[in-house]
Amino acid sequence: MIRFGFRFIGFWFLAAALVALVIDGTKSIADSELVTTPLAGYFLQVSPTTLQRLEFGVQNNLGSPWLWDNVFVSLLSWPAFVVLAIIGFLFMLIGRRRKRRD
Numbered sequence: 001m002i003r004f005g006f007r008f009i010g011f012w013f014l015a016a017a018l019v020a021l022v023i024d025g026t027k028s029i030a031d032s033e034l035v036t037t038p039l040a041g042y043f044l045q046v047s048p049t050t051l052q053r054l055e056f057g058v059q060n061n062l063g064s065p066w067l068w069d070n071v072f073v074s075l076l077s078w079p080a081f082v083v084l085a086i087i088g089f090l091f092m093l094i095g096r097r098r099k100r101r102d
Contacts (some may be wrong), residue, residue, distance in 0.1 A: 002088065002095075003095040003096070003097065004047070004095065005089070005095070006091050006092070006094045006095025007092055007095035007096070008095075009091045009095075010068075010088045010089070010090070010091030010092035010093075010094075010095060011088070011092075012088075013084050013085070013087045013088030013090035013091060014084070014085060014089070014092070015029075016024070016080075016084045017081045017082075017084035017085035017086075017088055020037065020079075020080040020081040020084060021081040023037065024036050024037055024080075024081060036079035036080075036081075037079065037080055038076060038077050038078060038079060038080065039075065039076045039077075039078060039079075039080045039083050039084075040076035041080070042078065042080050051076075054072070055068055055072075058072055
């Protein structure tokens with residue numbers, strides 16, 4: 001049951017990655033150049049306060065401004081479809097069915 005939950009969440013992340021890829025693709029076709037939207041761009045469009053809370057939580061609760069500056073800021077600057085696809089594949093990998101040995 002837990003593996004199913006991981007696979008289910010993984011499929012949703014992969015679906016979100018596909019949607020982000022289609023959005024970037026249509027923008028690229030319209031502008032006649034490659035356009036990628038960073039993950040932070042979607043965060044700012046959907047809920048700017050969530051991004052601020054995430055920054056505050058990482059810096060204060062994890063006790064490391066270095067972690068925010070070097071890890072999270074770089075991940076938020078990556079294209080959204082790449083980050084969502086990586087997360088989706090990780091969830092799918094965790095939830096995969098194990099092969100039985102005969």
